[in-house]
Amino acid sequence: MDNLIEGIGWAAAITILASYLLVSTGRLDGQSAAFQWMNVGGAAGFIINSGWHDALPSAVLNIAWAAIGLWTLWRLRRKARAA
Secondary structure (H helix, E strand, O other), X not given: OHHHHHHHXXXXXXXXXXXXXXXXXXXXXXXXXXXXXXXXXXXXXXXXXXXXXXXXXXXXHHHHXXXXXXXXXHHHHHHHHHO
16 A cells, blocks of 8 residues: 555656646746646545655645645636636
């Protein structure tokens, strides 16, 4: 189980790092659904990994990170429906 949790943590780190790299290089827009989903998925992985390791500050930070991403996705969807 430990290896699975570590794998989830590494996948989360790579996903969030990739999303930041893609936005920084102009390949993704910070308001794009792809960027937001990458961040939500990465945060979810970090929540699992942090929770497993009892790293409460990191888990709470990533809950907030995921919530911001989900809120942004909701706004993007609402905006697309209005257009």
